[in-house]
Amino acid sequence: MSAIKILDNLYSIGVIDWNVRTFHGHTYTTKRGTTYNAYLIIDEKIALVDTVLGSFSAELIENIKQIIPPEKIDYVIANHVETDHSGALPELMKLCSKAKVLGTQKCKEGLFKNYYENWDFQVVKTGDTLKLGKRTLSFLEVPMIHWPDSMFTYCPEDALLMPNDAFGQHFATSERFADEVDQCSLWDEAAKYYGNILWPLGVIILKKIEEVKKMGLPIKIIAPSHGVIWRKDPMQIVEKYVYWAKNSAMPKVVIAYETMWGSTEKMARKIADGILESGVSVKIFDVTTSDRTEIIKEMLDSKGFIFGSSTHDNSMLPSMAGFLEFVRGLTPKNRIAAAFGSFGWAGGAVKDLEELINRSGLTLAQPGIGIKYVPDEAESKRCYEFGKEFAAKIKGG
Ligand code: FEO
Numbered sequence: 001m002s003a004i005k006i007l008d009n010l011y012s013i014g015v016i017d018w019n020v021r022t023f024h025g026h027t028y029t030t031k032r033g034t035t036y037n038a039y040l041i042i043d044e045k046i047a048l049v050d051t052v053l054g055s056f057s058a059e060l061i062e063n064i065k066q067i068i069p070p071e072k073i074d075y076v077i078a079n080h081v082e083t084d085h086s087g088a089l090p091e092l093m094k095l096c097s098k099a100k101v102l103g104t105q106k107c108k109e110g111l112f113k114n115y116y117e118n119w120d121f122q123v124v125k126t127g128d129t130l131k132l133g134k135r136t137l138s139f140l141e142v143p144m145i146h147w148p149d150s151m152f153t154y155c156p157e158d159a160l161l162m163p164n165d166a167f168g169q170h171f172a173t174s175e176r177f178a179d180e181v182d183q184c185s186l187w188d189e190a191a192k193y194y195g196n197i198l199w200p201l202g203v204i205i206l207k208k209i210e211e212v213k214k215m216g217l218p219i220k221i222i223a224p225s226h227g228v229i230w231r232k233d234p235m236q237i238v239e240k241y242v243y244w245a246k247n248s249a250m251p252k253v254v255i256a257y258e259t260m261w262g263s264t265e266k267m268a269r270k271i272a273d274g275i276l277e278s279g280v281s282v283k284i285f286d287v288t289t290s291d292r293t294e295i296i297k298e299m300l301d302s303k304g305f306i307f308g309s310s311t312h313d314n315s316m317l318p319s320m321a322g323f324l325e326f327v328r329g330l331t332p333k334n335r336i337a338a339a340f341g342s343f344g345w346a347g348g349a350v351k352d353l354e355e356l357i358n359r360s361g362l363t364l365a366q367p368g369i370g371i372k373y374v375p376d377e378a379e380s381k382r383c384y385e386f387g388k389e390f391a392a393k394i395k396g397g
Pocket of ligand 1 (some may be wrong): 080082083084085146147165225226
């Protein structure tokens with residue numbers, strides 16, 4: 001990606017990572033790639049807001065060179081220490097060693113522990129401002145959105161918010177603006193990003209959005225550090241965050257299971273029939289063949305989850321156990337759940353699933369159902385009724 005003018009004397013100079021397919025280790029799949037956005041502001045003083053992943057340092061520097069020689073940069077704003085945004089700092093700072101780096105105290109500590117460099121660092125707090133000339137930058141600490149060091153940078157002259165990770169999407173596109181891209185893909189990626197990264201932080205997100213609203217800052221553009229920039233009705237993504245952060249959900253059920261010889265799968269399909277018959281939307285996923293990132297996205301707006309596993313060694317199957325541990329970390333609220341599974345001689349999986357449901361803070365809606373070997377006609381009917389009973393609870397609120 002070359003430098004792209006966003007506003008007069010303000011450029012997007014980040015990079016597109018078309019082929020990255022996993023993120024945060026292997027906790028997140030990025031089937032549409034991602035971008036690492038950074039913004040260059042030319043004024044009496046020159047500021048760079050964020051950098052990019054270290055492996056793209058040369059491309060970032062080339063993009064900067066299209067506008068100015070890098071040694072002219074006066075300030076580098078580090079909104080976030082995570083290396084997808086700070087990784088290019090070591091190479092960049094070799095070229096602009098007189099530049100001052102600005103960020104939170106936690107960012108200062110984090111950058112040092114990542115790079116062991118003694119850059120000229122100025123710690124900033126909420127309300128601090130930096131006058132560049134015609135433009136001003138002001139800073140807002142946003143701890144735990146999504147790391148302790150996280151910060152937003154705001155330019156009042158343009159009503160421009162640069163919130164780093166918040167409101168982003170892992171979405172590689174040659175277009176730079178949300179109104180230029182396929183809307184289904186955009187919202188799919190925005191939901192996936194919230195569900196898999198920000199879901200546990202709803203309380204903090206709501207509080208911070210309220211705080212920003214009370215400050216009365218006009219916002220005309222939201223330029224995150226991943227994906228596209230929101231310029232037409234930018235508050236739509238903020239309102240969506242409020243909806244997700246409130247743990248709002250639809251009358252929809254996600255059934256996620258792992259099956260050994262197919263009986264648990266048969267149960268899943270019968271349970272789904274009962275749910276559908278009740279007029280409630282349902283999606284079924286085998287956790288061994290489905291993408292966990294996609295399942296979580298579907299769970300984000302679902303009121304109910306039903307988890308299934310065959311019994312193996314008196315317990316649930318391992319992929320299901322891993323999946324549920326991930327769900328537990330997301331701490332979903334205001335959701336109901338139930339468990340099911342087949343077994344050969346002694347059960348165990350349903351009990352384990354229910355234990356993890358309880359530990360996840362989900363509400364166990366009804367006793368689980370276990371079937372020995374292959375469900376017969378009567379047992380299939382029981383699964384169907386199990387689904388209907390669960391759907392009734394979904395519809396009952
Ligand atoms: Fe995109 Fe928290 O890094």
